[in-house]
Amino acid sequence: MSEHKSDPETPDTTIVQHSENAGDDVEEETFPEGGWQAWMTVLGAALVQFSTFGYTNAFGVYQGAYVWIVETPSCIGWIGGIQIFLVLGSGIITGRAFDRGYFHHLMIAGSLLHAFSFFMLSLAHENQYYQIILSQGLGGGLGAGIIYTPCVAIGSHYFKRNLPVAIGLVAAGTALGAVLHPIMLNHLLHDARSFPHAVRMSAVLNSSLLVVANLMMRTRLPPKKNITVIPYAAFARDVPYLFLLLGGMLIICAFSFPVFFLQLYGNANGFGQGFVQYCFPIMNASSILGRIIPATLAPRVGVINLAIICTLCMSILMFSLRAVTNTNGLIAFSAIYGFFSGGGVALTPAMLASLARDVDEIGARIGVSFALSGTIGLFAIPIAGALLTSELHWWRPIIFGGTTMLSGACCYIITRFLVARRRGTQLV
Secondary structure, three states: OHHHHHOOHHHHHHHHHHHHHHOHHHHHHHOOOOOHHHHHHHHHHHHHHHHOHHHHOOHHHHHHHHHHHOOOHHHHHHHHHHHHHHHHHOHHHHHHHHHOOOHHHHHHHHHHHHHHHHHHHOOOOOOOHHHHHHHHHHHHHHHHHHHHHHHHHHHHHOOOOOHHHHHHHHHHHHHHHHHHHHHHHHHHHHHHOOHHHHHHHHHHHHHHHHHHHHHHOOOOOOOOOOOOOOOHHHHHOOHHHHHHHHHHHHHHHHHOHHHHHHHHHHHHOOOOHHHHOOHHHHHHHHHHHHHHHHHHHHHHHOHHHHHHHHHHHHHHHHHHHHHOOOHHHHHHHHHHHHHHHHHHHHHHHHHHHHOOOOHHHHHHHHHHHHHHHHHHHHHHHHHHHHHHOOOOOOHHHHHHHHHHHHHHHHHHHHHHHHHHHHHOOOOO
């Protein structure tokens, strides 16, 4: 009995292992599946996503401002590209650090770096490209990257059956930030006509929210002390996980094409500048619902099942984009694509977590996937631009995007088949 008491991790580990064969009752005993601290942690993680990755999605506003500030506008795209790469690519390190119990260390370090980087950005001088790429590209991207994966994974400390719901709510913070931050920045830049003032005001807001979020979030499960390195060998033998990774990489190749090129598509086809500029806010507002509603259905329908549906719908929408010939069609496309793409984003971490054989490898599985997606995403938009060409051959990136998205859905279907056969249930 004394030996059993000396190891506080033994009861938790035993229950988790039995829960895979026992049923929902044991899962609910193991994980709170709710409660004040659980939802406060989820809300705090959503605030972090709002202030970091949601703010990263406002780069389009900066891109317009940099045309007048940076001496080499052809290099502006690399600032945003490096940000996205570091946000997702950092997960291969931060995911494992989260598993080892360094959640609060990562949160504090990432928050401080993110705040410092954007206050430094407000001091950047005109035509000093290196100052902008160092502060916003490298500093801002790394600061958000240190935070991103742990915030996505923290729900696994409190939820198992309802983990997709928790992740969906956290992901909704990113979508809300992508709606509100561009509006705020445009307003500040227009009224103050001062780039440093606009950046400082947004940095104050984001830094304050990060302080509040850090005070709200708490971990629950103690780390396992025998965790050393990422178990690549075990992941490589997990065939469903490999197909999930492949599917995610294929989907990321096409995922952002409508986001980056939809406004250009509307302008090039003469849909009207006044309406076209609202496509991106509409898409992100719809994405908030897409990140929440499918996630609430996941415990009853199956997280992989819903992810397949969202991915197939995105593929169909991608193929149908060329049939959009007026403003109403473009707005409808923005709203519907935003909903299903939001569902795809929110369900991906939950899918990865559902394949984990132990709670202590969830961060690593998510981190590996995000790192691969970030690397592919760095080149996805240049590929789409190369296919489009300066002559705007829209059918080329549309066919490429739809086909790639459909291929990713097929990989998810294979994963679903293998997992369903392994568990003996179609609810996967």
